[in-house]
Every structure is written in structure tokens, then in C-alpha cells.
Amino acid sequence: MKAQPDLTQVEKDKLEIDPDFDFREIARRPFEAITPNELAMFKWSGVYHQLQPSFFMIRVVTPGGRMTTRQFNRAVDLAEKYAQNELCITTRQTLQFHWIRKEDIYKIIEGMAEVGITTKNGCGDVPRNIIGDSLAGAGPVQVGDSLKLIRMMADDDEIQNQRNLPRKHKISVASSNDAFAQTLMNCQGWVPVERDGVVGWKFHAGGGLGARPYLAKVVFDWVPEELVLDVTRAAVEAFRRHGNRRQRAHARLKVVVDTMGARKFGELLIDIMKEKGIEGLDRIEFAQSDVPTIGRMYLNGQEVVPQRQPGRSIVRIMIPRSELKTADSRTIANLADELGGGVIMFTNRQNIELHDVPEGNVEAMLGALHQAGFRTDGHEHLPDIVACVGTTMCKMAVSDSPDAYRRLYDALAHDEVYWKSVGTLRINITGCPNNCGQAWVSDIGLRGTRTRNPEGGSTEGYSIFVGGKLSEAGKIAEYLCDVPNDEVVPAVKKVLDTYLAHRESQAERFVDFCERIGVAKFQQLVSK
């Protein structure tokens, strides 16, 4: 199809280039014979050209963050052969391979397809991997069967074949109203509600981070479960029709919902469903208020979480910097098979949970994990830091966020007395304003900056933000101060020490402290 001349290059590419590449043919083609436009469209197959010319990142799709050990072991086999013995867990609960040569792309794609894992829609202007909460199906508080809905959405052609959206589209489905599933930062956020023993779903829309963050609004208070798929499809279609295709920075659903307001957006979805002849729409209830009321996350550092299924537990493993060496991955897979339920769950803080561990095996599982060098403490606390890939692999990065991670981790995450005294805390580091590292919604967010030097060149540093959260109505973190790169560790330590010195009591969490004193007062205190 010939594209209209006034469209942006990406929009032309989406019309003119078939995103389903034959990567066997690409393997034979010289790198120079691949056009930049084709390279950009590789993303639709989960293939992303790295900063380093002719090396690629491949992202698979794991709806709800769940993999069997058979699937995980296949990823490990492939990483051993083609990805420098390493896998990386993403904040959207899936796996990435890095350092893939062009000749090997198809081997990863075909190898994962053999165990039922696709890379289709791993990146690009498409519906992305559908996330949920890692406790889904097993956690002690389960209101709705989120995994069932996630599977339905992931298998739905009408949703998954929307491959020419104005930009990426992100969906989250939670299993309870507790803030595990990042509902408020997704384009669509589904949360279960129970009334008189019947489960329906609350629908939020319009969340998204990036350079300009938005928190989702409540659109419908109640959608009967049998209409959830129709509403999801309608929201994707509404985005296709109304997303801004002339300016990519404004192309997300968050802008559509913010411009229209939640009520009008809801009416638009109803109209789209009427066009399609969907019945029973009068059973959908519009939101009384568009302000979300997400619960606080009840997890606070537990290494083991008793499941709702009697006699079974979830064992939580910390994966520093989300980097999984293949030898360590094999250990985890073997333990999941021998002592657990053969299931690996990836979390949105880039860690791993092993589900269905029989109570009698928990001690042995923890012992084996610790002996193999894994850490199971520190979740939801200072050691649980998230960082994007930064200048190590990303073309857009202005800072080396993994390096900032390592320095913070090394300086603060081993002092158990200190980090336990700080209590619940999430630090997120992002290498540029795009905010893949989710700094906007963390207790302490670090965002890479570059400051021009008068004598030429620029200096790497970080802007520090505080007080972000995805619970209750949500809050975007507020700017506190700028620091040069080599002062990141003392600056974060000072922020934490200030909190420790001025909090009302041990029960006052960092995020509540930020809210109580306000950012202006916090700035005053840290500048002393």
C-alpha cells in the first residue's frame, strides 16, 4: 500500500513494510543491505537494533510474566549459544536476549516458538506484553482470575493483529486491588471487583510514563467479566482511531484520555461496541469518580509468601540488575522442577518468583538458593533497585544507569541494619527522560541528565525525584535536586538520612513522609 506523503517516516514505514520479516533471509543479507526503515520495523517482531552496530536485542512475549521451566530452559539454551550466556528480565515481566548477531536472530525466534513463546509484538506500535501481578493465581488475596483474562487478550487476534497503532499500547490485569500490577501506569488497567459473590472488573485507562507522565483514570466502575474482552478491543480500536499520528511524543493513549476526559472516553468505547453490535452494554457502569482507589501493596520484604492453596508457598528470589547468567538460570530452573511447581514468574521489579513450592520443601529451597549465591531478602526495600540498560546498550541514553545501580547497590544494599531501618523503599534509575526505568513512580527516582560544560562537552549526572507511587490515587514523583554522577551515592544517602532523622515514627513510610512534608521542605532539609 502506498503511503500518503505528509505522514511521518514511521507512519509511512508501518504502511509500506510488512512487519513479519523472514529472518532466515535477513541472516543471508549483508547488514548494509538492510535499510534503516526495515531495521526500525524489526521491532514489531521483538527485534531491536542495539547501540552497537549489527548486534540485536530480542524480547519475547510472556503474558502475565509466566513461563514453564521447559520454556525457561529453552531460553537459557539459546542464551548460551547466541547471547553471551546472559538473559535479562524486563519491567514488563518478560525476558530479553542481548548481543544477538544478525545471523542468529531467526534461531532465537524459531527456538522459542518451538516451546510456544512468540516474539511477535515484543516491541513496536502494537499491543505489548500484557502484564499482571506476579502473585496471580497463587497469592493469598485473589479477587479475580487475571491469568485467564490475560491469556484471552494475548490470544485474541482482534487485539494482537492491531499492528499499526499510533504508538505502543500497554495493558495490565490485576488479580486484586492491591498495587502489584502497576495499573495506573498502563494504557489499560483492569482490576477485579467482587459484589455479592460475583466478580466484575474496574477499568482504568490513560496511564503512561515517558517524558511526560500520566496516571490512569477510572473509566468504568463495573464491567461484567464476559464484556471485558469487548471493552479491551474497543479501547485498542479507540486508540487506533484517535491517537495522534503526526507527533510521536503525543501519540499515546494517555493523551487521548487526558484530552477527552474519562467520561467521554468511556462513551467512545460504548459507541465503538455498539457499532459492532455488542449486546448487554447497559450492564457496564460508568465511574462515579475518575480518581483511582488502588490498595497499598501488602508485600513488604517477605522471602516466602503462603499461597491461597493450602500447603503451598511462593519463594521470592532477588535478581540484581535483572541480569541472569545462564548457569544461575539453570540452577533456578532445576530447583523449580525438583522442589517447586515447575513455574517461573517474572516480576515487574525484574526479580523471580517460584510458585507452588510444597511447604515441606521451602527450607530446602531457601537453603539451596542461598548456597548457590542467590539473595532472597531485601524485596520492596533498598536492595530492590530497578535500572534500565542506559548507555551500555541504548541509543537514547544519556547516562550509564547500570553503573549508578552498581554503585548504589554496593554502597547501601549490604548494610542490612541500615536498609532495614529505612523500611519500604523503591529506587528506580532511568538513563534518559523516556523513563523505561520507571523513576516517575518510585520512592526515589534517578533520571540521567547531561549538563553542558562551558569549555565544551557535557557532564553526566542525575536528577533526583521523590515520592512517586502507584497505590491509592497514585502520584508522580517530584523533582528534588540535580547531582553530578560521582555524587549519586552520597546524595541518595543524604536523602535517606534526612528521612530517618525527620520521620514521625518508624511506621511512616518514605513515600508518606514525602507527602507529609512536601518537596519544598524536603529540598530545604537536604540542602543543609
Ligand code: SF4
Ligand atoms: Fe534507553 Fe532511556 Fe529507556 Fe533507559 S530510559 S532504556 S536510556 S530509552
